[in-house]
Amino acid sequence: MSRPMARPRPAGWLTSQTAATALQATAQRLWFGWLRLLRNPLAVAGLAVIVALVLVAAFAPWIAPYDPNAQDLAIRLLPPGHAHLLGTDQVGRDILSRVVYGARITLYIVFLVAILVAPLGLAIGSVAGYAGGKVDALLMRLTDIFLAFPGLVLALAFVAALGPGLTNAVIAIALTHWPGFARLARAETLVVRSSDYISASRIQGASALRIVVRHVMPMCVPSVIVRTSLSMAGVILTAAGLGFLGLGAQPPSPEWGAMLASGRRFLIDYWWMPTFPGLAIMLVSLAFNLLGDGLRDVLDPRSE
């Protein structure tokens, strides 16, 4: 009884058994990771929503039917209807257009926080974890200081010090989120630190810097990516919260949280005002959560 032969597949550059260059090897790995992600329908749904968010933000001027800041008191507080698909707010601005342009702001927040927080947390955490001793203690106490404050309170304090405004709100949010990443990176580093491949590098005479950057950090990156995605949900909500309190994006900016704030008192009679930006926030947060879960399944080095 012979083993059934696998169906012969055309060996493309991405699927060939033997990689001939470093580029091909990396491309193959990414390709197979992508295929694995595609097998998770929820993660794909999350990714689709995020891609939609990016597209909406990019093509906002063409998608939005009206100027988001154009006020017209004659058409204020209109319910969702033919001319205004999501209705109008208390000064007659089209809610759909405001939600669409608000996507740009949300994306701005998410992107800025991610590029501030992830590298900073990764660097501090992996250095602390690898160095150990006094360096570790110092960095971790610094982390603890930031962690001791509830996120929103710390963000409030920073915004109060720096002044209200979207960019300051983003910086404040980043400052409250990085400790979690540092802790995560440090925990991963502690596990990785005693591995034989690290020992092998040390025996070759590798400096601590080389080991941390080329050996330790690549092992921490997957968890950091997953965490970034998962915390985006919280970041959006915190930004919304700050906007709600008037400390984030300032009027007339169509930031979703600010829209929720100003629409709050209209909830009972004119439900469409806070509901649609609220739904947008919920949808995008959920999408990041689903994508983060999917990425964790794909990127976990243990499953390779």
Added chain:
Amino acid sequence: MSATPEIAVRNLRVSFGAGEARVAAVDDVSFEVMPGESHGLVGESGCGKSTILRAICGLNARWDGAIFVAGEKLAPRRSLALHRKVQMVFQDPYASLHPRHTVDTILHEPLAIHRLGDVNRRINDALDQVGLGRAFRFRFPHQLSGGQRQRVAIARAIILEPRILLLDEPTSALDVSIQAEVLNLLADLRRERGLTCLLVSHDLGVVAHMCERVGVMRSGRLLKETRVDALRAGAVAHEYTRRFIEASAGYDRAMVHAWAARDPQMENPT
């Protein structure tokens, strides 16, 4: 042949823990390995054999006593040149290669650290020497079998052209048939390059095959050092060593009775 040993360990002591929990993992061990020689350290788990290797190659910085490598006395800080002279192959092929690095990256790194040129040729030569083709150069460890990973680990160890090769149970995690290939490879490399080898294992058969001299260790102490032929001939007085040899040959009902008869007081680490 020079009379200077390539590796000399004098009164080595390595302890872990503090106060009451202080344990001597290596307790006053001394031995020498001559250039070109292959020396084995055999013993059961916890006997300290791996700890000695780690002290020699610099992974363990805290030890008492003196270690001389290639004529140089070791100090806590090592020069880059010294790293080039001594390399190590680890036990677990699944743990000794970085999971995210290709074979090319793994082999490139030592060359980059020591600023050696002609990278392409050196990497290809190393792969050829260990019996892996160029096709393996851009694979990731998870795409390799256990034996192939161990060959990559060996390639990494020899690419710097060291004088001394430390082997920490290099084939314990491999199947018997693969072990034979890897042991043959190590023997070939040793002969071609005139390497001095220090092999640590719990498997007496492996040590006997690879080494000329062997030291038997137990609980941090070096019980006996002898030539392998003497061991083979059965010229062993020490009870533990005798048990170790007999047990390595396989199971024998009569053996256990004989042990109890010979030395009923012998404390066994069970």
Added chain:
Amino acid sequence: MSDPILAVENLTVRFPGPHGPVAAVRGVSFTLGRERVGIVGESGSGKSMTGRSILRIAPRTAEVRATRIAFHGEDLLAASEKRMRAIRGRRISMILQDPRFSLNPVMRVGDQVAESFRVHHPGRRAQARDRALDMLSQVRIREPKRVYDLYPHEVSGGMGQRIMIAMMLVPEPEVLIADEPTSALDVTVRTQVLAILDDLVTQRGLGLVFVSHDLNLVATFCDRVLVMYAGRIVEECRAADLARAAHPYTRGLLAAMPRLDAPRERLAVLQRDPAWLTA
């Protein structure tokens, strides 16, 4: 010879794979009486899966098929899960490789042995403790009362494995499947654990299936040896006749092992013949 206790006929175990099902065990057949049968193979040969399939504890994704797996004539494959639970431990028991992973880390070892008794004799708590203590002394643990209260991390490897043996023999099974029982142990400790196992198997007249990668060990401990390669049994012979083995794979394995008493310049490298996959 009397009727075999265990008869396995044409066992096949398959796992789903990316290019179709992969067979871990293909058409394995053997019988077991009141004797010791060793199943030897390298990693991937299917030896562990064979042992686990008999007790039907293969992973859930595994597809286990056989013409027959008969225990005293009763077909185990057709048995209900409830019936299997009554058989596991009580009639057929299994020892695993590493006590660090097979003993519950948060339960005292004595309680684990006692639990093994109680599972099959419900309602007899007081007797369970006595039986556990008795079993611990049968595996030559010198101070059973003291060891009873220890946790798995407080005992050495050899003692942990003896506790595992105690745990698996306390319900008094007829057949014991030992999956690499001494692979995690030092060589002198291994001898002592095997001596205990040897005595207990002889005293109780058990059938033993000894799964291992160590050909030499199996040849010296067991009565018969089955050599597995790529899911098939390629050699079946009496342990004493192993040196005269017929199949080239077995001969290759024997030649590849380094031995203290048989020095060689080079170890013979096994040449794998693709014909072995279909033989």
